[in-house]
Each structure stands twice: as C-alpha cells, then as structure tokens.
Amino acid sequence: MSLLQTLLISVIAGAVLPTEQITRNERAIFSTVTDTRPVLDYIALEKDDCLARLTKRGIEQLEAPPVPSIDAPLRLPKLLRGVRFEHWSAPMRSAKVPRPVLDCRLLLSLDDMAKVALRHDVAAIRYNSLYRGRYARNPGQRHAAGVAIDINAIVTTDDHELVIKRDFAGHGVGSRTCGLGAPWPLDTRAATLRQFVCGLDAAGSFNLILTPHYDRGHQDHLHLEVRRGIRWRITQ
Numbered sequence: 001m002s003l004l005q006t007l008l009i010s011v012i013a014g015a016v017l018p019t020e021q022i023t024r025n026e027r028a029i030f031s032t033v034t035d036t037r038p039v040l041d042y043i044a045l046e047k048d049d050c051l052a053r054l055t056k057r058g059i060e061q062l063e064a065p066p067v068p069s070i071d072a073p074l075r076l077p078k079l080l081r082g083v084r085f086e087h088w089s090a091p092m093r094s095a096k097v098p099r100p101v102l103d104c105r106l107l108l109s110l111d112d113m114a115k116v117a118l119r120h121d122v123a124a125i126r127y128n129s130l131y132r133g134r135y136a137r138n139p140g141q142r143h144a145a146g147v148a149i150d151i152n153a154i155v156t157t158d159d160h161e162l163v164i165k166r167d168f169a170g171h172g173v174g175s176r177t178c179g180l181g182a183p184w185p186l187d188t189r190a191a192t193l194r195q196f197v198c199g200l201d202a203a204g205s206f207n208l209i210l211t212p213h214y215d216r217g218h219q220d221h222l223h224l225e226v227r228r229g230i231r232w233r234i235t236q
C-alpha cells in the first residue's frame with residue numbers, strides 16, 4: 001500500500017494523520033466505525049471504569065505503588081483463569097520478588113489472553129518484561145505506560161515449553177503472520193505456537209502483536225500492547 005493510500009484510509013477512518021513509521025507498515029490496519037474488537041473498548045476506558053471492569057470479572061486487584069507514567073497501576077496476579085503468568089527465567093521464577101506492575105487495561109487484555117490460552121491447551125505464559133522505563137514518550141503507550149508485555153515462551157498443558165526464539169520458525173522479517181496468505185510452519189511446535197498467536201489476533205484484545213516477522217528486534221519475543229490514543233492495529 002502506498003503512503004498516499006495509507007493517509008487516505010486514515011482520513012476516512014477519522015484517525016489522526018500517522019506520524020509514526022509503524023503506521024506506514026503495509027500490515028497496519030486502520031479501524032472503522034464497525035470495528036468491535038475489545039481493545040478499542042479497553043483503550044477508551046477511564047481509570048475508574050477499568051477498575052470496575054476488573055471487579056465485574058472477578059479479577060484480583062493487587063495494589064501497586066504509584067508510578068507516574070502508569071494511569072492505573074496494579075500488580076499482575078500469578079494466575080488468570082488458572083493460567084500461570086510467570087517469568088521466563090527459572091531463577092526469577094523462584095526468586096522472592098514483587099509481581100510485575102502493569103496498567104489496568106493490559107490486565108483486562110491478559111485476562112482475555114488466558115481465555116485464548118485455555119482454548120489452545122496453554123498452561124503458562126512466560127514473560128521477560130512488562131513495565132520498564134520511567135517516562136512514557138506518549139501517555140498510555142508502550143512499556144513505560146504499563147500497557148505492553150514481552151513474552152518469550154509459553155508452556156503447554158502437557159508441559160512442553162515453546163520458546164519464541166527456538167520454535168517460532170518464521171518466514172523472515174516482513175512476512176505475514178496470520179490470516180489468508182500467511183505462510184504456515186510445518187513443524188508441530190511452531191504450528192502450535194502460531195495457532196496461539198493467531199488466536200490472540202482473532203480475539204482482538206491487543207492492537208499491537210509483534211513477532212519475529214516484524215523486525216530484527218523481535219526475534220526472541222512477542223510484543224503485545226494495548227496502546228492508547230491510536231486507531232490502527234498491527235499483527236505481524
């Protein structure tokens with residue numbers, strides 16, 4: 001898609017003209033008024049409405065210290081719907097360290113991720129990083145705002161660890177990841193991993209899903225984000 005086409009689509013969709021390089025990526029999709037993906041609901045929630053949503057779902061609200069760049073800071077529970085959310089490194093899993101801090105909107109999306117995990121026989125999500133960096137370049141965006149998680153591996157219910165770096169079996173930077181025309185991996189582990197990633201894409205609870213297909217910086221993890229203030233999404 002040409003830059004001109006992208007700009008026209010963004011104007012039609014009522015979006016702010018894209019200024020970031022990512023929106024010029026041909027995989028970026030601008031939302032329309034008929035878009036009903038949950039992430040659009042979550043990014044529009046005010047703090048109190050988001051917390052009320054957690055209460056309604058019965059999600060544990062673990063108190064976190066105030067973080068200037070996070071609007072509604074909480075700690076990530078160990079379990080969501082019985083799915084374990086644990087650190088990727090074994091020493092960190094056994095260390096007595098406080099649970100990671102995240103924003104309320106990401107917690108709603110991780111609860112949705114747990115539903116997808118259960119459908120795909122995934123017992124644990126292994127992350128490397130959630131909140132990091134002290135200052136959000138734009139409020140409500142990226143790791144500094146607590147709305148992003150980097151996942152390095154998942155563990156299936158029969159106790160196989162599927163590691164992004166080893167098992168993703170991608171088709172190179174720039175490849176399509178999900179949907180029609182996406183090259184599908186032949187390896188069983190890679191196919192299981194891909195089905196989970198594409199299950200997350202279909203659930204629509206994140207507006208950024210970046211895999212090893214996205215760029216060289218994402219060869220060993222998935223970046224999933226509930227970025228506020230945007231009307232586009234990308235899964236690659």
Ligand SMILES: [Zn+2]
Pocket residue numbers: 143148149150222223224
């Ligand atoms: Zn990330």
